[in-house]
Amino acid sequence: MPIFEIFSAPSGTYGNALINWKTQSANEIVDFAASYRYAAMNLVSFREQRGAGTIDHGALPILFLYRHSFELYLKAMVYRAAVLSINDDELVRALPRLWREHSLMRLLQMSAPVLQASSSRPLVQSGDLQRQITTLASKIDDIDPGSYSFRYPVNSKGDSALPKYFLTNIFVFADEMEGVLDELSQFCRELEAERLQTSPQMKLALHLISDGAAE
Numbered sequence: 001m002p003i004f005e006i007f008s009a010p011s012g013t014y015g016n017a018l019i020n021w022k023t024q025s026a027n028e029i030v031d032f033a034a035s036y037r038y039a040a041m042n043l044v045s046f047r048e049q050r051g052a053g054t055i056d057h058g059a060l061p062i063l064f065l066y067r068h069s070f071e072l073y074l075k076a077m078v079y080r081a082a083v084l085s086i087n088d089d090e091l092v093r094a095l096p097r098l099w100r101e102h103s104l105m106r107l108l109q110m111s112a113p114v115l116q117a118s119s120s121r122p123l124v125q126s127g128d129l130q131r132q133i134t135t136l137a138s139k140i141d142d143i144d145p146g147s148y149s150f151r152y153p154v155n156s157k158g159d160s161a162l163p164k165y166f167l168t169n170i171f172v173f174a175d176e177m178e179g180v181l182d183e184l185s186q187f188c189r190e191l192e193a194e195r196l197q198t199s200p201q202m203k204l205a206l207h208l209i210s211d212g213a214a215e
Contacts, residue, residue, distance in 0.1 A: 029076040029079060033181075037066065037069040040174070040177075047170060063170075066177040066181075067147065069181060073188065074107040074133070076184075077188055078110050081113075081114040081118075102146050103141060105138065105145070121190065123190065143162060143166070
């Protein structure tokens with residue numbers, strides 16, 4: 001396949017990165033979520049090792065990266081469940097709204113049926129996952145409902161994007177995020193494993209139907 005190159009170095013050079021290589025780009029959503037999460041983890045680790053100095057402005061990228069990773073994991077959960085449960089035509093109509101949405105609380109509403117339908121799974125059965133997601137999403141959505149507050153100092157009206165003298169601790173924030181993202185990542189893996197398992201069965205069923213129609 002031809003490769004679209006921009007700011008690349010000769011083949012084999014360390015630092016080259018191949019992005020968007022899967023058959024369907026939407027299937028990369030978990031990879032994107034993990035990438036932003038790992039970038040946040042690296043920044044937190046750097047600040048932890050440094051152990052001194054002002055973190056004020058250094059906190060902003062960490063807050064944004066974790067918040068964006070959380071958003072993408074929620075979208076991945078809804079997307080992977082949708083792939084399992086609805087046909088391609090319905091999928092095409094439903095997904096644009098998912099990709100456009102940035103409010104964590106609205107994404108939480110979209111994910112509620114997924115969690116309810118998966119209530120027999122160990123990760124979901126106790127209700128802990130939904131409680132963890134809801135608690136974290138509501139806290140963040142109070143200060144960053146549209147994914148702008150950690151990126152811009154002002155909103156579209158020119159008002160302050162964050163409350164005045166907003167205080168947070170990047171290590172506490174990271175701990176809260178990591179606990180939930182671990183669970184979401186595992187749940188997304190389970191949904192993907194189910195899709196890979198059922199896909200051949202669905203194809204076989206369709207094949208048998210087609211053979212019966214031909215007769």
